Amino acid sequence: MSTDASTRRARTRRRRSRAFLSAFVAVVALLAVVGLTTAAVSVAQGPRVTRVSVDPDAAINAAGARLIFTTTQSLAEVTPDQVHVSPAADVTVDTSGRSVGIRFALPLWDDTEYTVTITDVRGLGGGASTTLTKTFTTPPLETFLLQRGSDGDTIFRTDLKGDAAVPVFSDPQIEDFRATASHLVISTLDDDGHSHLIVTDRDGEGARELTLPGTGTISNLQSADRGNLIGYTFTDATIGTAGARESLLFTVPIGSSGDDAAPTEIVRTGGESRVDDWRFVPGTDTLLMLTFDGALTLVTPPTADAAQTAPVALGNAVAIDGIARGSTTVVVERVEGPVAIDLATAQEVPLPATDPALGQVNTVTPLADGTTLRALAILDGFTVRSTTVNVVDAQGAADPVFEVAPADTLIETCVSPSGRYAAFLVAPNAVDNPYDGHLLPLPQTVQTHVVSIAGDERGEEVVALQGFDISWCQVPPRG
Numbered sequence: 001m002s003t004d005a006s007t008r009r010a011r012t013r014r015r016r017s018r019a020f021l022s023a024f025v026a027v028v029a030l031l032a033v034v035g036l037t038t039a040a041v042s043v044a045q046g047p048r049v050t051r052v053s054v055d056p057d058a059a060i061n062a063a064g065a066r067l068i069f070t071t072t073q074s075l076a077e078v079t080p081d082q083v084h085v086s087p088a089a090d091v092t093v094d095t096s097g098r099s100v101g102i103r104f105a106l107p108l109w110d111d112t113e114y115t116v117t118i119t120d121v122r123g124l125g126g127g128a129s130t131t132l133t134k135t136f137t138t139p140p141l142e143t144f145l146l147q148r149g150s151d152g153d154t155i156f157r158t159d160l161k162g163d164a165a166v167p168v169f170s171d172p173q174i175e176d177f178r179a180t181a182s183h184l185v186i187s188t189l190d191d192d193g194h195s196h197l198i199v200t201d202r203d204g205e206g207a208r209e210l211t212l213p214g215t216g217t218i219s220n221l222q223s224a225d226r227g228n229l230i231g232y233t234f235t236d237a238t239i240g241t242a243g244a245r246e247s248l249l250f251t252v253p254i255g256s257s258g259d260d261a262a263p264t265e266i267v268r269t270g271g272e273s274r275v276d277d278w279r280f281v282p283g284t285d286t287l288l289m290l291t292f293d294g295a296l297t298l299v300t301p302p303t304a305d306a307a308q309t310a311p312v313a314l315g316n317a318v319a320i321d322g323i324a325r326g327s328t329t330v331v332v333e334r335v336e337g338p339v340a341i342d343l344a345t346a347q348e349v350p351l352p353a354t355d356p357a358l359g360q361v362n363t364v365t366p367l368a369d370g371t372t373l374r375a376l377a378i379l380d381g382f383t384v385r386s387t388t389v390n391v392v393d394a395q396g397a398a399d400p401v402f403e404v405a406p407a408d409t410l411i412e413t414c415v416s417p418s419g420r421y422a423a424f425l426v427a428p429n430a431v432d433n434p435y436d437g438h439l440l441p442l443p444q445t446v447q448t449h450v451v452s453i454a455g456d457e458r459g460e461e462v463v464a465l466q467g468f469d470i471s472w473c474q475v476p477p478r479g
Helices: 003-045 055-060
Strands: 049-054 066-073 081-088 091-096 100-103 113-123 126-137 142-149 152-159 166-171 176-177 182-190 196-203 214-225 229-236 246-251 275-282 287-291 297-298 311-317 318-324 329-334 337-342 347-350 360-368 372-380 385-394 399-403 409-415 421-427 447-452 461-466
Touching: 049 126, 066 113, 066 126, 113 329, 142 176, 142 461, 152 176, 166 176, 166 182, 166 196, 166 318, 176 214, 182 214, 214 275, 229 275, 246 287, 246 329, 275 318, 287 318, 297 421, 318 360, 329 360, 337 360, 360 409, 372 399, 372 409, 385 409, 399 421, 399 447
Parallel strands: none
Antiparallel strands: 049 066, 066 100, 081 113, 091 100, 113 126, 142 152, 152 166, 176 182, 182 196, 214 229, 229 246, 275 287, 287 297, 297 311, 318 329, 329 337, 337 347, 360 372, 372 385, 385 399, 409 421, 421 447, 447 461
């Protein structure tokens, strides 16, 4: 090959390399210009929403549901005063990267259109602000109810119209049940009088039996308002013999695939551990125990990562009236009368008295806004002349929302997760309404009256349902 030909080919390769390099530089420069232009446009327009996520069904059933906006830019911190919710709802706000999350402090109202608006949202680097808006509608509320009958007992799923009840689980003798976010936990009794604890999904399918601490009976079945933690008190079948266990408190997490853990005994170190009553503290795994010696104690149970912490003594009490959902305030009965205790600080205040003309207080149910539901009975000697349930404010002013006929008996009051409704369990014609033969005995005929207790609807009855143990209830009825 000649030297001239080699030289020509070398020149050609250099020309092509210079041409490619020039073209590459031009493309990079163009892309940079486009990128800068796009960025400039984005900054000029402000952050734009690319995705919004919210679960309306979860939002009506449990506190802590979230609505998350994801945008085109990393965001400057959003403060609570930029967030507006209609109808009003308490929220907390967190900003992370391109997303801002709105957490609802309490469950939302059912069958309601909500609009969440965040104003003056800016990118981390400044630029124009924008307003983010999302409107969504929560679904109608569904709940579960237990009906007992001469040929067996059945748990129904129903709406608040009462005409669409669907049976989901039946057994010859159901004592009690609780509904968690993903399960039904059902306490049954066999022919020998021994308890069994059955777990199903919320459609009543996939039944499996949980391991109990032994052979015996369980009572006061409860579930935490987050996760799938349940608790109950257990008594050995051999009660009365040496070493038999009585009314001891156990908790157990329910596994999603049947890999349920063994029950854990909750021990009050240095004192009586037999439990007369107890509650889960809302939003936590902490327990409030009232033991046989009258001691009121706050206990945090052990976990896989931590041992049980030292109990917190809260003095003596006669009874636990309840803990308001979405709060740390419990109402208990002291010998001197009912008091409200903030479990976060251990500070307590007596409840304001109502007008004596309204009657004596039979029951108190705390609400998340600081008010209470109180059943007030007017007596003539030992005869009940009237019973009304009232919303009572911080000054003791009472607003009646439900009236119980003199011949009927109010057994239990339960408040829906959102605080929109109360369910009043009533035994009609109590004198001629005999009790059944269950371990947890109740009158053979009971009705659950669902009544609005919030907003402009306060005092309006929504529906009357046959049965009891509506799944809003945090504890079983005490007939």
